[in-house]
Amino acid sequence: MSTILIALHVIVCIALIIIVLLQMGKGAEAGASFGAGASNTVFGASGGGSFMGKVTAGAAVIFMLTSLSLAYFYGSPSSQSVMPSSVAAPAAETPAPVPAAPAAEEEKK
16 A cells, blocks of 8 residues: 555656646746647647646645655554664673883884
């Protein structure tokens, strides 16, 4: 179940990014470079503004529903915890050996 939700969520995320980038605005966005300027004849006299707005709203609703369902699914108490139930006691520390001073070099000077 979670694999299907994650796959749907990723697909909707990518679709939402593409839909937002293809929308026509006041300036020349990415939609103008891909030929979205000619969408007025395809979608009728009102243009593609209302159509793209409805598609964006639909994708946003699906995105929010998948986000909430994934949060509920992974936030349930039946899911496994990242933390272990018991923590092992730390090992006894042994002191590090102290290096000997180079006495032979000092005697030569």
